[in-house]
Amino acid sequence: MSLKDVAARAGVSFQTASKVLNGQKGVVAERTQERILAAAAELGYVPNAVARSLVTKSTYAIGIVADDLSDWVLAQFVVAAEREARRRGHVVLIVMAHSSAAGHGSSTTTKEKPESYVRLLLERRVDGIITAAPSLEHDRAVARLLRNRVPAVSMHHVPGGGVPVVGSDHARTGQLATEHLIQLGHRRIGTITGPMRRRVVASRLRGYRAALEAAGIPVDESLVVEAGWDAQAGYDATCTLLERAPDVTAIFAQNDLLAIGVLSALDHLGRRVPQDCSVVGCDDLPQSAHLRPPLTSVHVPFYETGERAVALLLERIQSASRNSLQENLAEPPQRSVRTLLPVHLVERQSTAVRGEST
Amino acid sequence: MSLKDVAARAGVSFQTASKVLNGQKGVVAERTQERILAAAAELGYVPNAVARSLVTKSTYAIGIVADDLSDWVLAQFVVAAEREARRRGHVVLIVMAHSSAAGHGSSTTTKEKPESYVRLLLERRVDGIITAAPSLEHDRAVARLLRNRVPAVSMHHVPGGGVPVVGSDHARTGQLATEHLIQLGHRRIGTITGPMRRRVVASRLRGYRAALEAAGIPVDESLVVEAGWDAQAGYDATCTLLERAPDVTAIFAQNDLLAIGVLSALDHLGRRVPQDCSVVGCDDLPQSAHLRPPLTSVHVPFYETGERAVALLLERIQSASRNSLQENLAEPPQRSVRTLLPVHLVERQSTAVRGEST
């Protein structure tokens, strides 16, 4: 099962076997190479990556700390990251930052500290870490580890900086959606936001405000309703919104799940979409095209974000290993970079010119 | 950074440091223990799990081979598996069986063989493997590796058996949905299926047929439309179905994504749900409760399936390590077990008594 076994069977030293099975080729004579290959095949030899890692000091593994993957958006990110990582010869170790919520039958409610997620990966000696866990975006302990211990890239804000961020332009997202509604003639535009403590939410809301101001429309705070992040929350928030301001003619929902709830609520309240009320979402889920009516939404490139994140991470890993060769000569000050991928509006049938049917 | 460093600083041998930092406690005097702990903290010592694994021959890692996690169902499974694994002290290595489809900008189209997914994990010396990749359910090479090389549990059928399967009762799923429609008085019940090569699809269809036969309703093959696995496919298939058989009064869609397409198509064709046509789905996605109308669906316990899968896997891992101690005494014949978790119908507003409004 080990190099020694196949070497014995082929009648060579295990170091020679190592050279042909894993290491550099061409150093070993054709004839013995074949013998070794044959022996390995017969024994079903599988190289031991953990021993290899021990000596090469590199695991060819990257760690991902992610929030709940039930969220399509994060799943998309992770899928892309894994694919890109493997394309480049790395494997992915994933640790989920499960929300503290009791959840499904976990009897032993061990209160896990967020930094332990990262620590777990550090113990495993991953070559680098990617965080895709907005729930950790305010955690300073996690931030410190990411900054000092290992090459890292984050999908969200990291307190204190020092970690490159790859994301999309959230403010622009809110702005695009709102501008679209303004162009359709809407003036009373409500918005359903996610939880305010999340940065994305604040950014998208900023975009919403900016668009209104640019159009000379006063921002009415009663048109902003903070909600959760799912369809039910969208439903409830819409009811609240229409109670507060029955005259809204358009609603900007901060994601498509919320938007589903918005559509549902409008239906119950007897408002037709888009004739009585336009709706625009964010994220552009695949299903959104098949809702009734098909949902206008701002497309956010999560897949590409995942790809970019690992591409950037692998670059950093390489430059880090180069630098350690040079004994950390010229410690890279490395201003924390922010890469923002462009978003764009996908127009479907849930938005229309204001008052078209009245 | 290593045990030797903290040992040096604490003035002890590194083996002693090992005992207090990782291994058994109580063997070392209180005083020196504190010294070592202090030294470790000052140096920011993080144990090296790869070195540990090398000697203990156990990585405390399990591998998951999964299909595209954009599918909520699989994501759910993986989320649960990861959570349960970590609760029990294991970490998760995930490898995705990306469909060969060209997809997003992967320039180097290295044709990866499915078995290489497993091989990757074997090299990493994971303690066990879980497969959640229906796309691999016909791959004999993968099956052989799972059978012989490592403790494994699968979420889907494994050709040749020998690997315990944890899943849910798919035939019953189809049966429950169909029985429900029959009880509401429907006789002309169409069904939109997924791709026939998938086992789930065949099983659910079997349940559909069984329910019809049990009710003495002849099975009309023209009412069975094979489709893909997403909303668009559901839309198209519904159009086909209604062309073939305009008299259907109920449709059973094999998953909720398809059902979204079904609802959308019925809307376009001017049929009201549920008055003109009832619709029932499968999987019970969270959004399904907020569609219009809220979708009746068969709930499938993916989360629990994930939990059970790793629970079973960890059991097997333990018994395997015990057995290797006993030199594989009494090779366990271990009939390949199938654990089927129960499903249940969730009744919402997309189904109604036939012809209630006509």
Added chain:
DNA sequence: GATAGTTACGCGAACGTTCGCGTAACGGAG
């Protein structure tokens, strides 16, 4: 047929742990 050059392989060390056993140091009893 001795010497230099090349090619093909082996050797030793190191990576950071764990684990069992050996052995100092110490205290109390004879």
Added chain:
DNA sequence: CTCCGTTACGCGAACGTTCGCGTAACTATC
């Protein structure tokens, strides 16, 4: 003061690799 029993720590080996260098054996040159 010697002897035995504990307690607290150290030692050596092993896990399966990689890597650089040493060194046989073999071919070519004079």
